[in-house]
Amino acid sequence: MQESGQDVRLKDFDLRQAAFDCGYVELDEEYDILLRDVCIKAAKSRISSNDTDDTRIIQAVQALDDIDRNVNELSERLLEWYGNYFPELELTGESLARFVSSFGSRANVPESHQMFVKASTSMGSELSFADEEMLKIFALNLCSLYDTRRHIESYIVTAMGSLAPNLSDIAGALLGARLISMAGSLQKLASFPSSTVQVIGAHRALFKHLRGNTPSPKHGIIFNNVIIKNAPWWQRGKLARAFAAKISLAARTDFYSGERDPSIKEALDRKLNAIRTANPSAPKRDTKPHGKAGGRGKSRNKKGGRR
Amino acid sequence: MQESGQDVRLKDFDLRQAAFDCGYVELDEEYDILLRDVCIKAAKSRISSNDTDDTRIIQAVQALDDIDRNVNELSERLLEWYGNYFPELELTGESLARFVSSFGSRANVPESHQMFVKASTSMGSELSFADEEMLKIFALNLCSLYDTRRHIESYIVTAMGSLAPNLSDIAGALLGARLISMAGSLQKLASFPSSTVQVIGAHRALFKHLRGNTPSPKHGIIFNNVIIKNAPWWQRGKLARAFAAKISLAARTDFYSGERDPSIKEALDRKLNAIRTANPSAPKRDTKPHGKAGGRGKSRNKKGGRR
Numbered sequence: 001m002q003e004s005g006q007d008v009r010l011k012d013f014d015l016r017q018a019a020f021d022c023g024y025v026e027l028d029e030e031y032d033i034l035l036r037d038v039c040i041k042a043a044k045s046r047i048s049s050n051d052t053d054d055t056r057i058i059q060a061v062q063a064l065d066d067i068d069r070n071v072n073e074l075s076e077r078l079l080e081w082y083g084n085y086f087p088e089l090e091l092t093g094e095s096l097a098r099f100v101s102s103f104g105s106r107a108n109v110p111e112s113h114q115m116f117v118k119a120s121t122s123m124g125s126e127l128s129f130a131d132e133e134m135l136k137i138f139a140l141n142l143c144s145l146y147d148t149r150r151h152i153e154s155y156i157v158t159a160m161g162s163l164a165p166n167l168s169d170i171a172g173a174l175l176g177a178r179l180i181s182m183a184g185s186l187q188k189l190a191s192f193p194s195s196t197v198q199v200i201g202a203h204r205a206l207f208k209h210l211r212g213n214t215p216s217p218k219h220g221i222i223f224n225n226v227i228i229k230n231a232p233w234w235q236r237g238k239l240a241r242a243f244a245a246k247i248s249l250a251a252r253t254d255f256y257s258g259e260r261d262p263s264i265k266e267a268l269d270r271k272l273n274a275i276r277t278a279n280p281s282a283p284k285r286d287t288k289p290h291g292k293a294g295g296r297g298k299s300r301n302k303k304g305g306r307r
Numbered sequence: 308m309q310e311s312g313q314d315v316r317l318k319d320f321d322l323r324q325a326a327f328d329c330g331y332v333e334l335d336e337e338y339d340i341l342l343r344d345v346c347i348k349a350a351k352s353r354i355s356s357n358d359t360d361d362t363r364i365i366q367a368v369q370a371l372d373d374i375d376r377n378v379n380e381l382s383e384r385l386l387e388w389y390g391n392y393f394p395e396l397e398l399t400g401e402s403l404a405r406f407v408s409s410f411g412s413r414a415n416v417p418e419s420h421q422m423f424v425k426a427s428t429s430m431g432s433e434l435s436f437a438d439e440e441m442l443k444i445f446a447l448n449l450c451s452l453y454d455t456r457r458h459i460e461s462y463i464v465t466a467m468g469s470l471a472p473n474l475s476d477i478a479g480a481l482l483g484a485r486l487i488s489m490a491g492s493l494q495k496l497a498s499f500p501s502s503t504v505q506v507i508g509a510h511r512a513l514f515k516h517l518r519g520n521t522p523s524p525k526h527g528i529i530f531n532n533v534i535i536k537n538a539p540w541w542q543r544g545k546l547a548r549a550f551a552a553k554i555s556l557a558a559r560t561d562f563y564s565g566e567r568d569p570s571i572k573e574a575l576d577r578k579l580n581a582i583r584t585a586n587p588s589a590p591k592r593d594t595k596p597h598g599k600a601g602g603r604g605k606s607r608n609k610k611g612g613r614r
Contacts, residue, residue, distance in 0.1 A: 070380060124354075124355065124358075141448070145448055
């Protein structure tokens with residue numbers, strides 16, 4: 001204690017500041033007794049302030065991804081399991097879970113239900129009481145996971161609306177949250193050049209490009225926005241560049257001013273329309289458009305390097 | 308229709324049998340009209356009878372594994388998430404989920420609770436209402452997944468008690484169910500030689516052994532039984548052989564007679580005790596017991612092949 005006290009005395013200014021932050025104004029008299037308290041309080045307050053809006057959103061995004069993965073796995077299990085009893089039921093995912101949790105055995109499907117005919121003529125085997133109960137509980141669990149997923153999603157939308165309104169406007173709340181999550185924080189996202197924002201999430205393709213002959217990736221996770229996803233392949237690179245530029249701008253506005261600025265969205269729309277008008281049809285020299293939806297590398301260039 | 312009718316006529320006996328099974332006794336008059344119905348009904352009844360007690364148990368075991376995996380993943384997420392708000396809480400898994408779902412914020416922990424002191428002096432950050440609500444829902448979901456897991460487990464125990472009472476006696480209901488699941492059915496498990504039962508689940512080690520120089524694996528998933536797991540390393544191979552032999556016998560008794568036979572369990576206990584008495588301490592020539600719990604290969608033999 002005493003020794004570490006001597007060490008800290010050297011950084012007297014920092015210590016005084018920390019002590020002041022913790023509410024100790026007079027430090028001289030009880031210096032050595034207080035020192036430990038002050039240090040602990042300072043460390044605690046640092047840890048507390050570590051939890052920002054960013055980290056909350058990042059946690060929520062990661063929880064959303066976890067739930068997505070788990071929900072898919074469990075609903076596949078339900079499909080296979082319940083398929084033994086009612087193979088004609090053409091439901092999957094959430095609708096299947098809701099069906100099983102509300103009816104259980106196909107004998108319980110009411111006449112008014114659209115599945116009644118299929119249920120009464122099904123070639124599936126009979127469902128015993130114990131099986132039915134278990135399947136219902138399993139399906140009910142799955143339903144509440146779907147509900148939780150929706151709840152977290154709406155939380156993210158709300159939280160993004162206050163943390164990063166511009167980013168939410170431009171990229172959408174979920175994609176914006178995912179970008180913050182992959183960058184690490186809003187500050188980091190704001191500090192990235194827009195060319196980096198454009199390829200966040202395309203690490204494999206990017207490093208393949210940096211190592212060798214493949215062309216650079218056109219888009220990372222921003223591909224998930226309809227602007228890029230629904231565009232024809234020859235516009236995607238251009239749209240992605242414009243889109244990433246405005247995302248970057250929005251993130252900076254959010255981080256440094258915090259105010260909502262509708263002009264970014266308007267400028268983006270103008271730019272996107274200009275690109276779409278300027279490139280109405282596929283370029284003629286590209287005779288072989290590759291069919292991949294992701295479009296993260298052009299196979300035609302594989303051997304010759306980039307032209 | 309007519310043509311396929313002619314084809315099927317060749318297998319008249321089968322068809323008559325199927326028709327009889329489906330309740331058509333007089334077949335001659337309406338032969339061609341009935342043919343299609345009979346074939347469809349026969350196919351349907353085949354599909355229905357495909358769902359046996361075996362497949363139900365197998366589905367339940369797989370659902371259990373799915374839930375285990377998902378519950379682990381989601382509880383890790385909860386640990387990380389809630390750790391921001393209450394890092395001093397030393398709970399994990401189910402107890403953490405129950406804690407979060409019942410209290411939410413650490414401000415709600417009552418004075419009588421053992422965590423009260425930690426909760427009131429925690430260095431975690433404050434929990435807003437929206438965050439608290441979301442975390443509570445997430446934790447509640449996790450709790451009900453734990454409940455479902457327990458429900459499925461007790462279902463397996465009950466179902467195994469009626470399908471394979473001897474196997475449940477010898478190996479335990481869950482391990483027995485897992486063996487049936489890995490073999491494919493009780494019939495298949497009964498047809499395996501006990502040396503195969505001994506290494507079910509140790510495919511990697513077995514094929515490594517068959518390809519090259521490593522020794523054969525001593526046990527597959529039967530290692531999960533306390534008989535093997537809690538034994539000292541020098542007894543494990545011998546115990547596993549005796550255990551697998553009785554599992555095999557139990558599976559055959561279950562499949563072919565279906566009656567409970569307590570003598571198998573007694574014979575197993577006698578045999579295990581004999582092995583334990585005959586091998587009280589580590590053999591002297593094995594100077595280097597390998598520390599791995601699984602013990603699926605002896606490293607000392609790596610170069611020289613099996614002696």
